[in-house]
Amino acid sequence: MNSVRRLWRTLGQLRRRADIRQIAALPDPDQFLDAAFTASAGNLAVAAAFLPSSSRIEGTVAYLCCRALDACEDLAGSAEEAEILLRHCTAYLSGACDCEPAPKGMLPGHYSDQLEHLILSRLCWVRSKLGRLPALGRQRVGKLVADLGDGMVQLAEARRARDTKHMGEYADRVLGRTVKYSVELLGIRSRWTIDYGSIARVAQTANDLRDRHVDGHAGPASPPQIFLTMLLGAVEPATNVPGALSGFQFSKVSRVRAAVAYVVATSTRFYLRLIGAPVNKSVQSPLRTALACMISARAFTRLLIELEDLIGVCATTVGSSLFAGKSGSPAVEQASVRVNRQLADFETSLALSLSSPSAGLALSRAVEMARIGTHLRANLPVARLTSDEMPDGSHASVLLSDYLFGAAVFALEPLGLAALAGFADFFAAEAENSERTGALADERGEVAALLTRIVMSENGQYGQGAAATESRNQSLGRLYYRLDRTKRPQARMSSSHPGLDHCVVPLLQSAPMASMPIQNR
Amino acid sequence: MPCGGQQEVCREAIAHVEQAISASLGNCGALAVPILRMRSAPGKRLRSLLLLEFASVECGRAELKQAAFRAAAAIEMIHEGSLVHDDIVDRSLVRRHQTSTAAEFGVRTANHVGIYLVARGVSTLASLARELNLQIEFAVLKRLAYAQLLECLPPEISLQAQRARATEIMDGKTGALFVLAAGLGAQLAGMQSGSIIDPDAVKACALNLGRGFQIRDDVLDLMDRSKTERPAGTDLRNGLCSWPVLHWAVLQPLWSDTVARLQHCRGNYEECSRLKREVLASCAMERAAQEANSYFYRAVSEAKSIARAPGNAVLDEVVNGLLLN
Numbered sequence: 001m002n003s004v005r006r007l008w009r010t011l012g013q014l015r016r017r018a019d020i021r022q023i024a025a026l027p028d029p030d031q032f033l034d035a036a037f038t039a040s041a042g043n044l045a046v047a048a049a050f051l052p053s054s055s056r057i058e059g060t061v062a063y064l065c066c067r068a069l070d071a072c073e074d075l076a077g078s079a080e081e082a083e084i085l086l087r088h089c090t091a092y093l094s095g096a097c098d099c100e101p102a103p104k105g106m107l108p109g110h111y112s113d114q115l116e117h118l119i120l121s122r123l124c125w126v127r128s129k130l131g132r133l134p135a136l137g138r139q140r141v142g143k144l145v146a147d148l149g150d151g152m153v154q155l156a157e158a159r160r161a162r163d164t165k166h167m168g169e170y171a172d173r174v175l176g177r178t179v180k181y182s183v184e185l186l187g188i189r190s191r192w193t194i195d196y197g198s199i200a201r202v203a204q205t206a207n208d209l210r211d212r213h214v215d216g217h218a219g220p221a222s223p224p225q226i227f228l229t230m231l232l233g234a235v236e237p238a239t240n241v242p243g244a245l246s247g248f249q250f251s252k253v254s255r256v257r258a259a260v261a262y263v264v265a266t267s268t269r270f271y272l273r274l275i276g277a278p279v280n281k282s283v284q285s286p287l288r289t290a291l292a293c294m295i296s297a298r299a300f301t302r303l304l305i306e307l308e309d310l311i312g313v314c315a316t317t318v319g320s321s322l323f324a325g326k327s328g329s330p331a332v333e334q335a336s337v338r339v340n341r342q343l344a345d346f347e348t349s350l351a352l353s354l355s356s357p358s359a360g361l362a363l364s365r366a367v368e369m370a371r372i373g374t375h376l377r378a379n380l381p382v383a384r385l386t387s388d389e390m391p392d393g394s395h396a397s398v399l400l401s402d403y404l405f406g407a408a409v410f411a412l413e414p415l416g417l418a419a420l421a422g423f424a425d426f427f428a429a430e431a432e433n434s435e436r437t438g439a440l441a442d443e444r445g446e447v448a449a450l451l452t453r454i455v456m457s458e459n460g461q462y463g464q465g466a467a468a469t470e471s472r473n474q475s476l477g478r479l480y481y482r483l484d485r486t487k488r489p490q491a492r493m494s495s496s497h498p499g500l501d502h503c504v505v506p507l508l509q510s511a512p513m514a515s516m517p518i519q520n521r
Numbered sequence: 522m523p524c525g526g527q528q529e530v531c532r533e534a535i536a537h538v539e540q541a542i543s544a545s546l547g548n549c550g551a552l553a554v555p556i557l558r559m560r561s562a563p564g565k566r567l568r569s570l571l572l573l574e575f576a577s578v579e580c581g582r583a584e585l586k587q588a589a590f591r592a593a594a595a596i597e598m599i600h601e602g603s604l605v606h607d608d609i610v611d612r613s614l615v616r617r618h619q620t621s622t623a624a625e626f627g628v629r630t631a632n633h634v635g636i637y638l639v640a641r642g643v644s645t646l647a648s649l650a651r652e653l654n655l656q657i658e659f660a661v662l663k664r665l666a667y668a669q670l671l672e673c674l675p676p677e678i679s680l681q682a683q684r685a686r687a688t689e690i691m692d693g694k695t696g697a698l699f700v701l702a703a704g705l706g707a708q709l710a711g712m713q714s715g716s717i718i719d720p721d722a723v724k725a726c727a728l729n730l731g732r733g734f735q736i737r738d739d740v741l742d743l744m745d746r747s748k749t750e751r752p753a754g755t756d757l758r759n760g761l762c763s764w765p766v767l768h769w770a771v772l773q774p775l776w777s778d779t780v781a782r783l784q785h786c787r788g789n790y791e792e793c794s795r796l797k798r799e800v801l802a803s804c805a806m807e808r809a810a811q812e813a814n815s816y817f818y819r820a821v822s823e824a825k826s827i828a829r830a831p832g833n834a835v836l837d838e839v840v841n842g843l844l845l846n
Binding site: 232383395398399405407410412413418425436 | 625644
């Protein structure tokens with residue numbers, strides 16, 4: 001079947017729920033696995049239809065293995081039972097044992113659970129397909145299954161209790177590992193260290209919210225506190241997702257980019273609908289967006305810029321709904337967060353040039369969170385507070401920007417106290433400067449200067465050239481900002497300055513950081 | 522540094538903290554006027570006192586004494602910054618006998634003031650921790666902001682759940698800074714005496730103190746303080762279920778009715794006054810005050826247990842003094 005027909009067929013199946021009995025009755029293993037994948041993966045199956053067949057086949061097997069493990073976790077009666085079943089399933093898929101795991105007494109009532117149950121009951125077909133993959137693919141999926149099995153076993157209890165404190169760890173170890181696998185499978189190279197954890201946490205929250213609020217099979221509607229915790233849990237890592245995706249490098253025409261864009265657009269649409277925020281054009285029709293991204297890198301950049309805006313809208317809408325006492329407050333006009341993607345990328349690449357990748361990620365996360373927080377604050381009214389009602393969005397902006405600032409400070413802990421003090425001093429100066437001039441630090445390229453200072457100090461590159469490097473990066477930051485401001489909105493969103501990409505990144509990668517001695521300021 | 526009945530000693534200590542705040546704030550530039558105005562009406566500086574009491578600084582080495590004042594100043598700056606933002610969120614026009622920063626200088630300026638103060642506080646703490654190798658949990662800011670967000674949620678589905686949430690809010694909004702203050706004080710005291718004070722006991726003591734103070738603050742919010750501080754019933758006007766209201770709700774047949782009434786209170790002065798009268802007429806205020814006291818007593822008993830450790834004999838005296846203060 002060619003790719004277009006597959007895409008068309010998968011889209012058709014997305015609109016109607018497949019009959020589980022019909023899938024179960026399929027006698028051919030390949031047909032069964034294909035049908036089970038399409039029925040259970042939903043939008044992910046559409047995204048997979050964009051991929052070349054070798055990646056798609058391996059991805060399908062990996063996905064079905066994950067669903068089987070998920071079934072062991074979800075359908076078992078207790079944490080102990082889940083652990084035994086998970087170990088058995090992992091051993092069976094790796095070929096360490098030939099006895100197929102048999103789920104006992106499980107008769108799930110929910111559609112997606114029934115599908116998982118069906119996949120688990122035909123695990124021999126999944127294993128046989130896994131065995132027929134090329135050696136590299138077999139090895140890759142085998143490693144994925146082993147890692148996921150371990151993670152799920154260790155966090156089985158927390159997962160069953162839906163313990164919010166451990167959900168982050170679960171997301172990192174389980175979904176984060178899956179994201180890492182996907183990146184390896186698709187052969188995506190990145191300009192900087194990929195923040196798998198943030199992508200995974202956003203995806204995990206979407207899963208959990210779907211379970212709790214859409215499918216409703218996790219019990220009655222969740223108390224608002226859990227809902228808020230989950231949404232806040234998503235807002236924080238979501239601020240880092242555009243930066244993480246922005247580092248991906250694709251070929252000029254790329255089916256992989258289309259698949260990634262499709263997943264981004266559908267996930268964003270899910271969140272917007274859940275929160276009650278308006279859904280914009282590119283997210284409303286993910287297929288069109290994906291097709292545009294297939295042939296145009298600019299379309300992908302545009303999508304990421306819109307994504308950044310939408311995160312601000314989501315954050316403020318969540319906050320506003322708290323004040324309104326109901327979801328879907330209309331106070332979204334407060335939340336216009338326009339971030340210059342190219343400037344943000346420049347700053348991300350600076351942060352990630354720290355010699356320790358984990359510290360680089362922490363710094364990049366902190367900067368992204370602080371950036372969204374600063375933009376939320378910039379929309380606050382100048383007027384004095386009176387006894388009249390203030391728009392709900394203003395309260396939300398204050399609360400959420402405070403939360404993001406707190407989260408940024410917390411994120412910086414791995415960098416050490418000197419970096420933390422420098423960051424805090426910068427924000428004090430930024431507040432004073434904004435009060436005096438009304439301009440954001442982005443405008444003055446000061447974030448780039450701060451990052452240069454932190455990176456050079458942390459990397460131990462002291463010497464005379466520090467001030468020059470800092471000043472040059474500050475000028476570049478200012479230049480990016482101005483280029484963005486002088487363009488039309490459409491052009492602003494696109495990578496319309498390819499020359500800068502070529503001039504800035506090598507500039508960072510080569511001479512200045514490695515060789516320039518600086519003074520520790 | 523015992524200050525039970527020793528008002529003069531406390532005043533002197535607070536004067537040192539004010540000096541340290543001035544030094545940490547530096548030149549506030551465009552924010553100097555609102556910050557100066559804010560500082561002209563300082564609060565009780567409870568967190569500072571708590572830190573200084575735990576640190577037992579009066580007999581200590583000069584550099585540790587200075588460090589304690591700097592740490593206290595940092596915590597006060599974070600606290601003051603959070604109060605400025607609180608006033609925006611609560612729409613409070615009055616704070617400590619004068620118009621709030623947001624009402625006087627505008628919402629955006631107030632926000633800048635809050636960020637400036639908190640950021641300077643964090644910077645001071647980070648520098649201090651670096652110099653003296655102190656352990657500081659910087660998650661405190663996130664916890665504080667999260668508690669503020671929690672407070673704005675619609676009420677829970679049951680009274681029990683609401684009570685659990687109220688406790689979490691208390692521990693985040695008030696307790697977090699109390700714990701930070703006490704923990705820093707204990708670390709400084711440990712550096713002085715060479716002994717380690719049990720951090721869990723210090724945390725429990727500070728958390729109980731924080732709960733006691735927050736409940737007392739909720740009680741005071743319902744009492745008429747219009748001539749002295751901010752107008753009574755601010756919590757009710759924002760539809761918040763404060764601690765006395767929780768006690769009143771226990772006496773009501775249905776939690777859902779209480780929830781409906783609280784939501785009706787948002788911005789509705791008449792309904793607020795009516796509900797306030799009912800809460801005052803019930804025994805809810807007394808019960809809330811008793812609960813606050815029970816937290817205070819628990820804090821005292823924790824302090825006594827800390828005090829039994831060598832070198833800390835002064836601590837129970839300290840907490841008693843703080844409470845009397």
